[in-house]
Amino acid sequence: MTATARHRVAALTFAGGLVAHLAAGGLSLLFDAPAVFRAVRILATVVALGAALALFLDRAVWTIARNTIAQAVRVKLAFVIMAAYLVLVLAIPFTVRGDGTLRGLLNVVINYSLIVGGLLLGILSLTLSTTSLWSEFRDRQIFLLEAKPLRRWQVLLGKLLGILLINAALLAFMGLVTWGSVHYLVARAERAAARIPAAESFKKSQAEKGLRDAREQILAARRTVLPDPPPESDLEEFIRRNLDMRARQLEHPERLPPEAKGIPDEATRRAIIRNLAAAQLAAEFRGLVNAVPPLFTRVWRFSGLTAVPRTRQATVTLRFKFFSSDRKSEEPDHVCWEFGVPNRTKWYQSRPDAAYLPDEVHELQVPADAIDQEGVLEVRFTNREPRKPTLIFSSTDSIQVLIPVGGFAGNLVRALAVIFLEVLFITILGLFCSAFLGFPVSPIVALAILLLTLLASTVKGELDKGFTFDQNLTSPVARAAEKVTRVVTTVLDAVLPPFHKFTPSALVSSGEEVSLGLVHEATWSLALVYGGLLMLLGMHIFERREIGLAVP
């Protein structure tokens, strides 16, 4: 098979993989076979990834890649990044104390190391990707490349491969530094704990607890389990009881919803009103089940915890955050937590004086023998605050159980893989811009797109949470601006890559699992769909560019 035919087959296979993945996603909405479609999507991702990698297996591409690496190494850019990283990261364990605990320190060190690493790599990738091709134009080496038997897409792909290899090497280095820093800090804490004399038993036990917390909560990969939704029967019962009254209220001329206004047919109007009433009641039910009035108890049920060994030594983590209806108070609210399945497991209860600040995330370690044989854990929450506020668990993920599923090293590797995929997209974005723009326009445009990507999801998130330009919506300008912003951010959020979905540093620094599913999603989304399509478009544009004109 000739090289050209091989390239065509690889490109077609890549396109086929993308189409198969999208088709599986579409069909899964119509047919109820999630396992089958999940398998198809994974297979399609692997096929598309394999085809993309096959395009890299080309001598010309590797030659350009080697030259790109030589350029980065000999102009010492890669070393500058490494030095900057070392200076910024290695100073952290000695300058930051966190919240005074080893757990807090590790959280800061891991989070900071990965954020700084990702940021430096992002800067490096954007710099290299936008200047590497441009320097070929500026110094006219592109004339000589054009006179050699290679296609322009091979030049672009070679640049991408070179930058990716540099990124991979630097990321491996950064990963090792992070891993080394963490283990150094743990070893230092262990030595400090060992030096505490046995006579100071409280201090020693505190130090050992700090070490245990760090190991269980940071140096682990913990999977998040959300509570089971309230049974549908409860919701149906709630709606059934209240629907008639709510519908009558809505039929009142002053409360008549706009959707029902002006409909002459009585039956149709009534049906619309009943549907609206049911929707309102469903929303109210969700609010009610997440709100705990004074002296009331709310029960959550977590199932599927079979992976945890049901011993007293093993623990799972309960993470929660609630709001208080008493917004003026800055005092902690007194509550009671209870864990265990009645008559089936051991029963644990928090201390009677347990109190927690609202609006903050808290974690409790729950012995794993509170989980029953079927992997079910019941959690009861009682509002005992004497000031009698209602305590509200606002969203579905404001209470969750974290179960250990792996170690720190594997989690760190998966987090680095996600960072690599993020940086891969940035590199492709830079190369795409430099395929048709000069310097410094291409890095500015690439940076603008990147910032827009981050900004669009943030603004959309805030708008979805209820942020408004004008609380009373009295100003027509503010209303119009808000409407335009909503439309623009919704479109941008749908079109631009979903960077906000991937927060590997936050996950790994809080001991949460960076799952293979997340890596798969990042591979599919950032590398193959957005990256792959952008790269194909860039190669297409570059192939048709009149290079002799572009040279300054």
Added chain:
Amino acid sequence: MAQKSDDYAVQTLQLTKVFRDFWRRPKVRAVDQLTLDVRRGEVFGLLGPNGSGKSTTIKLLLGLLFPTSGGIRVLGRPPRDVSVKARLGFLPEETYLYPYLNAAETLEFFGRLSGLSRHERRRRVGALIEMVGLGHVRNRPLREYSKGMARRIGLAQALVNDPELLLLDEPTTGLDPLGAREVKDLILELKKRGKTVLLCSHLLAHAEDVCDRIGILYGGKLCVSGSVATLLAKSQLTQITLPALPPEETARVRTLLGEFAQPDAIEVGHPVDRLESFFLRAIEEARQARPETGGAAAGRFEPSLFRKLEAPAEVIERLTRPVEPPPVEAPPPSEPVGAEPDVRREILERLTEKPAAVESPAEDTVGQANRATEEPADAEERRSVLDRLVQKPKPDSDATRKPSP
């Protein structure tokens, strides 16, 4: 007899390139209705003043620019065809290489891009570096090279894939007279091996020395095209050359010639030498008078390839090389000059295979004059290295088989 399109290495038909401004309004007509045919195996000179469209034509032939109208065929194919690029060598008007690579890495890089095997690359890279006289600086990054040295490595990269067609844009720019002479001799050697050379230059003397045919561009239009001998011949005059005569004999000759032409149409005097020939002779004499020392020949093309170029060190250094070669690379100063070619010959023998028989292609006037003084041993060595580096186009190659559309 009409030529077949296969006989042409380069063909353009009514080629026009108009540069436009941001608003797509025509700004400059750089090439205007250019119809050009470069035959296989000839050296064609595209001449013209600065801004006449020479470099734009080269860029069009390479696919760096797209024609506004008209057609281009290079080796019988469209200019952006990858198979064409595999048979093409290009030396731009300035040497656009990677400053952080050294000579060997540069040639290795372009050799890999040209699809040469590892063995072939190793063989050709070493031989080319020796051929262009950069063996002593092969491990220095190109940013440290002088302009002349960079030009040499640029020429080497153009030859790395043993091209059938060479596009040379101002190949002697930045070179001293000796270097320029070497390049011209190289072009003639390549022509002897059946290669086609399209040469752009505004240095007319250089083009005159090597070109079979020339075309003169002005304002993007081809003003004149034809063979150098035909274009330069003054057929209305007759020249008689005699050994130097005493004044009375000169008067007699003048009287005798008076029978054939009017006295004011007769010129009798001493012919004037060309400056280049004079310069080369002066260098040769200086070398004879003052033997060059160790590193003297460093930075020159391989002397066994190009006769008459074993030039004295000081003169060459003063004229061409602001960057001194590293002393460690230089042979001992006490070594006699005559030994240096032997050392290089040894390198060449190690690098080269048994010389292949060389057919004598169509003679050109300048080439004949040069070859008249050529030593047989030098010629043999030159052939041996070039045979290694440069192959004759095979008669059954794609280029000759494929009919041109």
